[in-house]
Amino acid sequence: MATFPFPFPQTTYRYSTNVEPGRAAVSTPAGQWGEAVVDIDSEYHHELAERARILAVDPSRYAVLPHMHVAAWDAALDLMRELALTHPDQCDLTLLERGARPTYRWRNDLLGIDHTFVLGDTDTLPPEHPEPLGWIAAQVQEDIVLLDQRDGVLYGDAGVVTFAADWSFGFDVGMTFLEIHGPVPRLHAEGVITRAHEFLKRLEPGEVYRRTNWTLTVGRRLDVSTELYPEWGPDREWVQTLDDEDFGRLVHLRVEVQHLIRLPESGAVMFLIRTYLLPLADLAGVEHWRLRTAEVLRELPDDMAEYKGIAKYRHRTADWLLAH
Ligand code: HEM
Structure with missing residues (x-):
């Protein structure tokens, strides 16, 4: 709860090109969030195991189109640097050799990894992760799009x-930002999305x-992808039949912190999506969060509630928050 990124700065919510510089800490009534680009928390091992399980069942959650190999290496290196920055005691990236075959040693004590590899040479990666994007995705809780x-x-x-929230990466891969x-x-x-597109195209390397x-x-299901709709879609129906105690325990505010980074070598834009879940029962423990969330949910226009898939239980959620 102390690091929960509460998403409502205003009493009403509308779509906007709501981007701000990364790495700045945000204080909340419960604590603070925002300093780390790659955030490791108590769910680290659980979420990585969940990612591995999902990828084994459905490999379409991973894709690297042939022209994206440089970007995949770029992303892996950038994320290793981020991990080393925020967890210097457990993670370290050392350049052992410069030149035509830049050689690195990567240590991630959280997962018992100590591995030396040559940048761009997939033969030097661990056999269980023979390509860079899959390897780094097995070490961060963030979903990654390049x-x-x-x-x-x-x-x-x-x-x-x-951990897609009601969309399908396998369906979207190869599409333009506007089509997605x-x-x-x-x-x-x-005009929100054309402004966002223009903004992203102007991102400078390292920003x-x-x-x-x-x-x-x-x-607490993270994988609410379109692929698995038959599994989780009915939740929206039966949640309405729950008594108040179970409702407060099972309904969660789901927040994504999304980072946008221009990678230095490939020029690709890296989009990181980190998902946080907080049950209403905990949300209600912070007075400002309780009232603000209820206010936003009550006022949200119908088409946005419908798109978000919350039309059937958002008013009950608001009422629950006001009563608890
Ligand atoms: C959905 C805005 C960047 C992928 C959305 C939604 C908004 C939005 C408002 C609807 C969310 C909701 O109501 O729950 C933006 C803005 C961006 C941005 C302002 C940048 C400044 C990106 C990037 C990607 C992306 C870089 C990467 C591919 C998606 C996807 C959805 C989505 C897949 C779900 C679409 C669906 O229903 O199929 N975005 N987005 N967004 N965004 Fe973005």
Whole structure:
């Protein structure tokens, strides 16, 4: 709870190009969040095991189109540097040899990894992770999408996404940034997404920005991807039949902290999505969060509630928060 990224700075919520510089700490009534680009918390081992399980069952959650191999190495190296920055006691990246075959030693004590590899040479990666994006995705809780920029257009051409909130990475891979956002109401008409596109195209190497997104979800299931809709879709029906105690325990505010980073070598834009879940029962423990969330949920326009998949239980959620 102390590091929960509460997403409502205002009493009403509308879509906007809500980007801000990354790495800045944000104080909340419960603590603070935001300093780390790659955030490791108590769910680290659990979420990595969950990612491995999902990838084994459904390999379409991983894709690297052929022209994205440099970007995949770029992403792996960048994320190792981020891990080393925030966890210097457990993680370290050392350049052992410069030149045509840059050689690195990577240590991640959290997972017992101590491995030397040659940048760009997949034969030097651990046999269980023979390519860089899969290897690094097995070490961070964030989902990763890599966007290639060609002729003034961004394309989602690589990634590892196991915790999608009602979308499908396998379906979206190769699409443009604007096509990916096609299903979202208001974004195109209000110019939000073209502004975001222009902003992302101008990101400079090494720059880090972030934004938040949110929804409600039933239970602590991270993988609410379109692929598995038959498994979790019915939750939205039966959650309405729960008594108050179970409702407060099972309905969660689901928040994504999304980082946007221009990678230095490939020029790709790296999009990181880190998902946090807080049950209403805990959310209600912070007075400001309780009242603000209820206010936002009550006022949210119907088309946005419908798109987020919360139309059937958002008013009960608001009432629950006001009563507890
Ligand atoms: C959904 C905005 C960057 C992928 C959305 C939504 C908004 C949004 C408002 C609807 C969320 C909801 O109501 O729950 C933005 C803005 C961005 C940005 C302002 C940058 C400044 C990205 C990037 C990707 C991405 C870089 C990477 C490919 C998606 C996907 C969805 C989504 C897959 C779900 C679409 C669906 O329903 O199929 N975005 N986004 N977004 N965004 Fe973004």
